[in-house]
Amino acid sequence: MRISFILATMISAAMAALSIAWSVPVLVNGQAASFAYGPLVFAIDPLTAFMVVLINIGVLLGMVYGISYLRPYASKSFMEALVHAVAMVTLHGSMLAVTMMRDMVSLLIMWEIMSMSSFLLVLFEGEKARTRRVALSYFIQMHIGAFFLLLATMVLAGQTGSYTFEAMGLFYAQKPAWMLFLPLFLGFGMKAGFLPLHTWLPHAHPAAPSHVSGVMSGVMIKLGIYGILRTILFMHGDQSMLGVAILSVGIITGLYAILQAIVRNDLKRLLAYSSVENIGLLGISIGMAVLGTSIHNDVIATLGWTAVLLHMVHHMLFKVVLFQSAGNIYVATHTRNLNELGGLMRRMPKTITVFVLGALAICGLPPLNGFVSEFLMYAASIEGMKNSGAYFSIVNFFVLITLCLIGGLAIIAFTKAIGVGMLGEPRTEPARHATERSWFMRLPQQIAIGIMIVMAIVPQLMIASISAVIRSFSPNSDIVLASLMPTMTSLGIFNASLVGAVVVVLALRKIATRNAQRREGPTWGCGFTEADARLQYTSTTYADSTVQLISPVVRVHAHMHALNDADVFPHARTYTTDVVDVIEESTIQPPIAGINYALRRLAVFHTGSMRTYILYAFVFIIAIAVVTIMGVI
Amino acid sequence: MLSFSNLDVISLDAIPVLSYGTFLTTVLDHMKANDARHCVNYMGYRLPNGDLECFCVLADDSTSQLFVARYHLAASGTMALPSLSAHYRAFHIFERVLWENHGVQFTDHPWLKPVRYPHDAAHGATIDSYPFFRIEGGEVHEVGVGPIHAGVIKPGHFRFQCTGEDVVHLEIKLGYQHRGIERLMVHPSTMLQRTVLAESIAGDTTIGHTWAFVNAMQALMRGTVSDAVEIERAIALELERIAIHIGDLSALNLDVAYQLGSAVLGALRTPMINFFQWWCGNRFGKGLLRVGQNRSSLTPALQDQLVETLDDMERRYRPIADTMFELPSVLARFERTGIVTTEQAHIIGAVGMAARSSGLRRDVRRSHPHGVYRAEDVQTHVLHSGDVMARTYLRKLEIDASITYIRILLDRLRTASRDNGTLEDRPVRELAPRSMVVSMVEGWRGELVHTSITDEHGALVHHSVKDPSMHNWFALALSLRGNEISDFPICNKSYDLSYCGHDL
Amino acid sequence: MISIALILLSSVFFIGIVNRTKSIASGRIGPGLLQHLKDIVRLLKKGSVTSTSSSFIFQLAPTISFVTVIVACLFLPFGDQPSILSFQYDVVVFAYLLALGRFSMILMAMDTASPFEGMGANREALYGMLVEPAFFVLAGSFAVLTGHTSLNEIFRDMHLGSGVSYLMAAFAVYVFLQIAMVENSRLPVDDPKTHLELTMVHEVIILDNSGFDLGMILATTSIRFAMFGVLISNFALPPMVPLWGKIIIAIVVMAVFAVVVGLLESFRARNRMKRNPQFIFTLTSIAILVFFTVLILTNKLVL
């Protein structure tokens, strides 16, 4: 049954080859190209070309991984496998198409195809009730997003009489920008996962199979960012307040999501929240770039746009790595709960090493590529503090604080994931018996890591190759980029030499200790000889001290029958926790509860008797007749 | 139950042998009668015919009375009994020892776990395999500290159930220092050997334990010592109290990283214990107390030296004590840390300064006085907050009180008679046959109870030792609940409990 | 060049001076100034024991931590003497290098499957997260003040003139001093002296390290301390003084820094663990005031 998926991968590869062949020239010489297929017009400008490359790399890595990831699912029927394969190709195609559309209506159609196909992909393990529920919720929330896009289309068409993107420019020139931008941001932001529209993400990612969640998190949510970028492309004039607004949303999204990631015990959910956090970072960068453009500060604008574009690629790469490694762990242990894992580094070292590298990158630490884009964000915010009036100086000051808080919190989240889930001693039997996965299941991650290393060592080339895209956002970027290049070159050399220095010191250490005696022994346990795996921090307790600081924002409910004063000799206790996404609880739950309530009320009519239904039909027809006669319709 | 008082020699025949059922109801009735009653000892030993003879001694702090009841368990009979601990938690440790040593199965005991021996010793399990209380769910982590600690402390294992930095529950497992003191005591040996053994029960309570032992023996010999000897012993006991309290204050400062306090107070402990060196040739007072006599008496020259030492100590101690108890960063660590409520202290039967810092007035010197303490001029302080601050500040108050008291005793010593004791001339006599004596002394940690039982030939058949730590270790465990794990060292040091006194 | 030489030189004596101050304050003679160095040398020669629970991360992390600190030192200028490495926005690199070192040490600690080390890792991660904003706010403020973004140029062009700028410098020095105390796990956040597993931050992370690695970790700590010393002494270097004068000033400042650390540690107790986050976050609050002061100094803000 995997044949269908392999075939799909081949089709995708062909699609990728074709689209990249079209896109690369656009990236290189900055000239937009387009071709028509019937009424559909596929246009490739630098931004599209950039997205095409991003999408293709992400999807192909995912599909190659999927070939071996799907092996344990041999019991699936041929039909199910076929649907999955077709949905995957459709998703790939529709994502490519979304970036190539030049008017709102065709974009909406492609958007819808993209949502539907990803819905089918999430539904892969549909035999699980939870997966079905999550998929349904995803489906509904995507359509709320689509509704906002539709609204935006109507606003656009109503005001300018045209659906094309060029009309946006017209609109922005005449009307307050937010009137159009708000529904667009809500629609695209739903896909991207800006707060409070992120609520589908942490559910859909863990429910989907790992190759799909890699693609969804690495690639598909970037389409939301693409939408926002595309919209901004047509803006002009002073949009500084809009920039501050986006930036604020980004700050809140980033901080909130990384706090949520810290308290999650489900590895894939942690990764999903980390995706939201990175969307927040992108939002911050977009905000800064818009701000920079508005106050005519080319340095800030250029740094901002470069950070946005680079971080999109970077995040795609390390998110693919992380989700696929998490997939490998899941296949090896059949659990995603960090409290049940542990000790994997000694059992599947290659997979975990890749995960650690991915984590290093996503925390924005040197010497990997995540650092390059975070460096640019910091640079933009420091420039913002330096080169603007007091007001924007303070805004950028907030950005600076947020960036380093997010950086520090990300370190907590990922040291938790690695330290609790992968290092130390295994906590349960499945983790104890985990074994390394095949080379083919590790290949896509290693490829991605390879690209990441290249991007970290020669960031200046990466920036040069997307300079056309940056130019389309900020026309004067070339001068700034020219002065930025030496810094980026130094940064690349720094990254490389940092690794080199570690290697050199390691070699020296090796030489210095060649005569020293080396023994192995158990970890120091104060002389107590019956140590067990319970004597390790758990995922819950590792997060606890952070949770206590931020308790109003992140609520962790602990369930344990408390020990009171008289309980000198306590009876058996169980301690469990569950985490509440406060925003999800306050935005998504009430309407759902309302709908549930309404449906329960409606169930009164649902008697199960054929005669009542006929009665309903009869009443309905009469009602229609009456309404028609009254001339209401 | 038979009523008597501290150091009374009672004939075994005067204690009625009850059936276990009657024993249970009698003890419970007696406990119910008065809130000031607590169990000071409950132990058993094998009769020559293999039967188990058990004694339970209760103390009433308000009336200075002791009560005793006993029962027999036939070797062939059932060993499954309902427990006292089910009603009064404080009995738990005694019943666990009975279970461990003699195989008595207490059916409804809430915490039937080993005290000194390895768990399930018969099957060759190691001492480390202890059935710890654990919180299930996989989200709480455990921290195991010991038996080898950071710093040189004695061995014990502490198992914390933690949620992050907070401790949900602490369980303490001891028994690493089990030497079999009680067995060695009755092992045919000379009185001197036994005294030396009593000196070694707990190194920091040498005077206290030796005095309790010596008192018991003297009582069984139906002899007395002179007033001067009694006063000297009281001075030694109070000196020990001062020395250890100062040492603990220093250690508490070290644990909160207040270097000045730790260094100054640490240096102050030395002159106090050095005085013992001058007095009796051993810094911890070993070799001072003997049955019927003190091996070296406090000569006028030594008295002067003691006054001088105290003056000098006070001069250096006052400023640092004031500074320490006014330094916000130190107080911030002590206050509201490791709280044990009065209710908890009562439930677990805390004694000594652990009890006094949690609002229970328990001081043998006042409630069951012996010798010089009958004069009632020693001051007892009680604090109510039950936190580390209370225990620390209580130490300061007790140091002050002891200094005052030593000065009073020194005055009295000048006029005291040195030859009104009946044991002076013939220090070793026969012990009274078929008798029992309960000797209680308030060591610096709390009540030390030595219970001796002789057979018809006047030979010691059982000598039971109860160190205050037996009860108070549980207070430490409770004080950690809901506290930060990083406060464990200061909670631990604020009690400074004895490992060997518990393990015996 | 001079700064790295100064850092290496002073790192030899730094812990020695701190410990000596502490011992004198408590009425003891105390260990020799070079005791710490001797300890390190002895450890470097010794054999090692590694935990059976651990993986290559345990072996790798001390090296990474060491390298990050050394490389971070390379970014530090000395007054107007440029540093070895320098490019725009290298303040970010400086902070992220330290973060990388922290990341690797945290993983190393978690690798041993020991609850103590998990505890230390957890604390290190939290405090690291809280201390970082203070550093960045200061760095950003100096960027605003001097108009430059690399440490080199910032310290070259930072001239203190008015009373307000002295106040700002005083705040900045205070914050850097406290950051140094936090990063190096000194009082009142951590207590390097009482070796109690449950109360430590940094020391408990390295509980299972031995031999060469432990020596390297101790060396890293003293170098990092000295690095902050040089950073702080940079505030006290007037531009017109000749180079040798500056070196003398720097040495004096660092000696004073060490003595101040020693005295601070002698006369107060350490914080309760839960008070630490708030203590550390105060630094950010103070740094924010530095930022406002800078806005005033640069006339972005007119009072």
Next chain:
Amino acid sequence: MVTILIILFVVTLVYVSMVDRLATFVTLLGIQGVLLFGIAYMELRDVDALNLSFILAETLVFKGIVIPWFLQRTLRRNKLVKEAEPTVTHFTSLLFVTAIILVSFLLAYTVHEEHLRIGYFTASLSALFTGLFIIMARTKIITHVMGYLLLENGIFLLSLAVGNEMPLAVNTAILLDLLTSVLLLAFLVDKVGESFQTVDASELNELND
């Protein structure tokens, strides 16, 4: 110079948020009084001697010395050592006060009134809000009074912020009002002190005598 004093004043606010010993709180209030004296002295040197001496008396004597001394005495008399567990943690307080300072600043910056001087306005708003926050977040009556004192310091600064336009009478009236309330409170606490103190706290406070 004035700027320095204002910044130091804001620093004391940061520390106010994190103290948990009431005595430290009082000391901080005293420091604020002295700082206000400095600020007022620098600002109002040209005002006539009577007014000047009046203001100086108000700041240095009352705010800097009398009220702190009186509060310390009340604390000592009533064995009040530590703030009872506050309703919010100190960390949250610290976050709040930091936010208050930032928001006050933005507010001051946005208002941009001709007569308003941003520095004073920021400091005074911060003090006002911090005082209100302390009153809301803490439980003891004595801490409430200290919150009011913070508030009053804020008002004093505000009067400086709007130039010399706010009549001194208002300020004086507020001060008198507060002085009365402090006295009343001290009296009240002295009277009911024993009933809500545990025995042990009274014993603990032998060390303060």
